[in-house]
Amino acid sequence: xxxxxxxxxxxxxxxxxxxxxxxxxxxxxxxxxxxxxxxxxxxxxxxxxxxxxxxxxxxxxxxxxxxxxxxxxxxxxxxxxxxxxxxxxxxxxxxxxxxxxxxxxxxxxxxxxxxxxxxxxxxxxxxxxxxxxxxxxxxxxxxxxxxxxxxxxxxxxxxxxxxxxxxxxxxxxxxxxxxxxxxxxxxxxxxxxxxxxxxxxxxxxxxxxxxxxxxxxxxxxxxxxxxxxxxxxxxxxxxxxxxxxxxxxxxxxxxxxxxxxxxxxxxxxxxxxxxxxxxxxxxxxxxxxxxxxxxxxxxxxxxxxxxxxxxxxxxxxxxxxxxxxxxxxxxxxxxxxxxxxxxxxxxxxxxxxxxxxxxxxxxxxxxxxxxxxxxxxxxxxxxxxxxxxxxxxxxxxxxxxxxxxxxxxxxxxxxxxxxxxxxxxxxxxxxxxxxxxx
Amino acid sequence: xxxxxxxxxxxxxxxxxxxxxxxxxxxxxxxxxxxxxxxxxxxxxxxxxxxxxxxxxxxxxxxxxxxxxxxxxxxxxxxxxxxxxxxxxxxxxxxxxxxxxxxxxxxxxxxxxxxxxxxxxxxxxxxxxxxxxxxxxxxxxxxxxxxxxxxxxxxxxxxxxxxxxxxxxxxxxxxxxxxxxxxxxxxxxxxxxxxxxxxxxxxxxxxxxxxxxxxxxxxxxxxxxxxxxxxxxxxxxxxxxxxxxxxxxxxxxxxxxxxxxxxxxxxxxxxxxxxxxxxxxxxxxxxxxxxxxxxxxxxxxxxxxxxxxxxxxxxxxxxxxxxxxxxxxxxxxxxxxxxxxxxxxxxxxxxxxxxxxxxxxxxxxxxxxxxxxxxxxxxxxxxxxxxxxxxxxxxxxxxxxxxxxxxxxxxxxxxxxxxxxxxxxxxxxxxxxxxxxx
Numbered sequence: 064x065x066x067x068x069x070x071x072x073x074x075x076x077x078x079x080x081x082x083x084x085x086x087x088x089x090x091x092x093x094x095x096x097x098x099x100x101x102x103x104x105x106x107x108x109x110x111x112x113x114x115x116x117x118x119x120x121x122x123x124x125x126x127x128x129x130x131x132x133x134x135x136x137x138x139x140x141x142x143x144x145x146x147x148x149x150x151x152x153x154x155x156x157x158x159x160x161x162x163x164x165x166x167x168x169x170x171x172x173x174x175x176x177x178x179x180x181x182x183x184x185x186x187x188x189x190x191x192x193x194x195x196x197x198x199x200x201x202x203x204x205x206x207x208x209x210x211x212x213x214x215x216x217x218x219x220x221x222x223x224x225x226x227x228x229x230x231x232x233x234x235x236x237x238x239x240x241x242x243x244x245x246x247x248x249x250x251x252x253x254x255x256x257x258x259x260x261x262x263x264x265x266x267x268x269x270x271x272x273x274x275x276x277x278x279x280x281x282x283x284x285x286x287x288x289x290x291x292x293x294x295x296x297x298x299x300x301x302x303x304x305x306x307x308x309x310x311x312x313x314x315x316x317x318x319x320x321x322x323x324x325x326x327x328x329x330x331x332x333x334x335x336x337x338x339x340x341x342x343x344x345x346x347x348x349x350x351x352x353x354x355x356x357x358x359x360x361x362x363x364x365x366x367x368x369x370x371x372x373x374x375x376x377x378x379x380x381x382x383x384x385x386x387x388x389x390x391x392x393x394x395x396x397x398x399x400x401x402x403x404x405x406x407x408x409x410x411x412x413x414x415x416x417x418x419x420x421x422x423x424x425x426x427x428x429x430x431x432x433x434x435x436x437x438x439x440x441x442x443x444x445x446x447x448x449x450x451x452x453x454x455x456x457x458x459x460x461x462x463x464x465x466x467x468x469x470x471x472x473x474x475x476x477x478x479x480x481x482x483x484x485x486x487x488x489x490x491x492x493x494x495x496x497x498x499x500x501x
Numbered sequence: 502x503x504x505x506x507x508x509x510x511x512x513x514x515x516x517x518x519x520x521x522x523x524x525x526x527x528x529x530x531x532x533x534x535x536x537x538x539x540x541x542x543x544x545x546x547x548x549x550x551x552x553x554x555x556x557x558x559x560x561x562x563x564x565x566x567x568x569x570x571x572x573x574x575x576x577x578x579x580x581x582x583x584x585x586x587x588x589x590x591x592x593x594x595x596x597x598x599x600x601x602x603x604x605x606x607x608x609x610x611x612x613x614x615x616x617x618x619x620x621x622x623x624x625x626x627x628x629x630x631x632x633x634x635x636x637x638x639x640x641x642x643x644x645x646x647x648x649x650x651x652x653x654x655x656x657x658x659x660x661x662x663x664x665x666x667x668x669x670x671x672x673x674x675x676x677x678x679x680x681x682x683x684x685x686x687x688x689x690x691x692x693x694x695x696x697x698x699x700x701x702x703x704x705x706x707x708x709x710x711x712x713x714x715x716x717x718x719x720x721x722x723x724x725x726x727x728x729x730x731x732x733x734x735x736x737x738x739x740x741x742x743x744x745x746x747x748x749x750x751x752x753x754x755x756x757x758x759x760x761x762x763x764x765x766x767x768x769x770x771x772x773x774x775x776x777x778x779x780x781x782x783x784x785x786x787x788x789x790x791x792x793x794x795x796x797x798x799x800x801x802x803x804x805x806x807x808x809x810x811x812x813x814x815x816x817x818x819x820x821x822x823x824x825x826x827x828x829x830x831x832x833x834x835x836x837x838x839x840x841x842x843x844x845x846x847x848x849x850x851x852x853x854x855x856x857x858x859x860x861x862x863x864x865x866x867x868x869x870x871x872x873x874x875x876x877x878x879x880x881x882x883x884x885x886x887x888x889x890x891x892x893x894x895x896x897x898x899x900x901x902x903x904x905x906x907x908x909x910x911x912x913x914x915x916x917x918x919x920x921x922x923x924x925x926x927x928x929x930x931x932x933x934x935x936x937x938x939x
Contacts, residue, residue, distance in 0.1 A: 136882035172872035337818025367886035380775025434610035444574035453891030
């Protein structure tokens with residue numbers, strides 16, 4: 064199949080940030096085979112007119128819990144919500160069928176918002192992998208390991224075995240890449256971190272973990288070990304290029320230097336961090352030190368949308384405010400972080416993250432038709448400060464069009480119906496729990 | 502005309518936050534005459550089905566420079582942008598025809614985003630008033646007074662006379678309410694502030710001014726007067742219920758106490774403040790002290806959209822982060838600030854800001870159809886954390902429907918064409934200036 068996207072304002076996000084104001088992108092099967100000025104092309108099967116549109120690489124969501132869509136709008140303002148509300152409700156209600164239905168829905172939400180790749184930490188990963196194949200989204204999926212019973216593991220840390228067998232089973236898929244996920248530094252024992260690291264090294268994949276996110280996590284490490292979580296990970300031999308450290312809000316200069324030296328990757332989830340009032344991660348300093356940082360939406364109970372436009376805008380405001388410097392992170396740099404930054408954080412920058420010949424055809428066409436998308440003196444500024452998910456017009460993943468004129472290939476109404484059906488008495492249990500904890 | 506909005510989940514935002522999950526709102530001419538449970542109604546001219554929608558009061562944008570749409574995406578990251586970039590470009594390019602075309606466009610953008618009332622500080626106010634009447638939006642319009650030549654005044658502070666004659670000319674209109682605007686505390690002399698205050702008292706209207714926004718403003722007042730801008734205004738006799746103070750980022754406890762005691766109104770423009778890295782206003786403390794605070798988008802060169810959904814989301818994140826408290830400002834309180842809070846800040850809370858019998862029929866119907874708008878355990882949370890302007894389905898101002906099924910009454914394409922035509926060589930001059938200042 065040879066598809067041409069023509070007439071769009073192409074922002075390649077390659078190393079030189081090449082742009083083509085009325086350019087062409089040729090897709091052959093799952094790859095990009097031409098990016099540049101408009102020209103003649105032979106034997107085209109399909110032509111997509113991107114007039115009055117921006118054409119960008121698919122955005123990369125480096126951290127999500129996609130099956131948590133049913134939790135959206137629950138307990139937003141509840142202190143210590145994770146332990147008092149989310150864990151109990153999850154253990155009471157989550158199952159494979161609900162995870163599948165919620166994942167299909169959440170993946171649809173991501174595609175409609177121009178996210179073509181995401182990395183996820185959750186349970187029932189086979190169901191997520193099947194959902195990713197159904198929806199046509201690129202997914203890095205990691206079973207969660209945690210030192211307590213979970214919704215898919217009867218025993219403490221059983222996720223380690225479940226996760227390894229998932230990794231073994233899903234090698235070499237076009238869309239699905241298995242990873243492993245440890246819930247967090249204070250929710251796993253040292254030897255579990257070390258075993259998990261052995262597994263991801265064996266399969267040359269990623270270990271995702273929440274790191275330096277919670278106030279109580281920082282206090283716990285200070286009180287019990289006299290060190291930061293990052294220094295603790297370093298002492299365990301777990302600070303290396305396989306680690307995708309999520310949040311990293313509370314870092315000191317030594318942490319940042321250690322992470323940079325050891326090539327740790329970082330997922331920064333600003334919408335989630337701001338909503339929880341946790342603080343603003345020192346991303347300027349991380350990037351200055353040479354750390355690869357990508358953006359993450361976090362789950363729909365945290366973020367609350369699976370949408371990186373919102374994250375880009377919040378990232379700009381949060382960093383400029385934290386460092387009291389309006390000139391920090393021009394919009395172009397932020398679009399770069401949401402695309403190539405994410406690809407680098409997921410160690411996939413040879414395959415995705417920019418519009419270049421030989422890369423996977425993960426492409427997003429953003430319409431400039433809406434009121435807020437004019438004028439366009441600076442297309443990056445529109446993407447960061449003005450665009451909504453509703454401006455995403457077409458989306459391609461591995462060359463396949465999965466959003467066409469703002470619509471998914473599958474009916475969103477049907478996805479919602481399926482999800483509602485699987486939610487069963489989720490709403491009732493959520494309400495009971497909310498009333499119980501006040 | 503008797504119009505019924507039926508089947509919607511009505512969030513009245515009245516003093517008791519009454520809700521009706523499948524309720525009715527009856528509009529007669531420009532007023533609301535029934536809000537409550539579904540019932541039979543006689544002689545209806547029109548029925549609007551709001552099934553699977555939220556119905557909320559029109560949002561109130563307490564600060565804008567609506568004709569600045571052409572400046573959107575220009576110089577976002579430019580230090581000292583106001584003096585180095587915006588003033589020179591404005592003085593070179595802005596005229597009445599451009600102000601009219603840009604205002605029609607920007608008012609359309611606001612209506613499409615569910616804003617039914619806005620307060621503006623700019624020039625060429627007759628053109629803005631005509632635009633508001635054309636577009637059907639409620640507008641509080643204040644001519645800008647500034648101690649330098651401006652695009653509509655050849656002389657320093659001539660805006661005072663222009664502004665007073667505008668106020669006199671536009672008394673008693675259904676949609677347009679004339680106010681007066683002083684550019685800022687450090688861009689006007691003391692006696693000008695006092696004269697302006699006399700004028701607004703005479704006409705019982707508002708005086709809008711930027712206050713405590715800039716670092717250099719704070720330094721200027723500390724160095725020259727040994728006091729804060731708020732204390733300076735107090736000493737001038739200008740701190741009273743007629744003052745709508747915009748931004749108020751840099752306030753100390755005495756400032757807040759003075760403002761509360763004197764019933765000063767505040768417009769908080771978080772999207773603009775974050776993008777400029779200026780800081781986060783102490784809104785929690787202002788509200789605790791009893792100050793009426795509303796949200797403002799600021800102009801499209803600052804905000805960068807004329808959309809209060811973005812502002813609500815940023816407000817939540819910024820306040821929770823500033824005070825390091827996730828439980829601060831539950832979503833319901835934020836929707837209240839964007840509606841009744843704005844109405845109170847503009848001293849219009851007897852007429853607008855909530856869905857109550859006798860108030861103006863300024864009503865917004867927000868669709869729950871989009872992927873990010875499900876599930877709805879908490880409708881306020883969806884409005885604050887998930888909704889985009891694209892979810893706004895219907896909008897009524899003074900009973901007249903101005904947005905119908907996501908479309909304006911006038912063609913957005915035509916508004917854009919008209920604006921492009923009036924922009925003339927704006928783009929070229931902007932580019933030249935940008936290159937000149939680097």
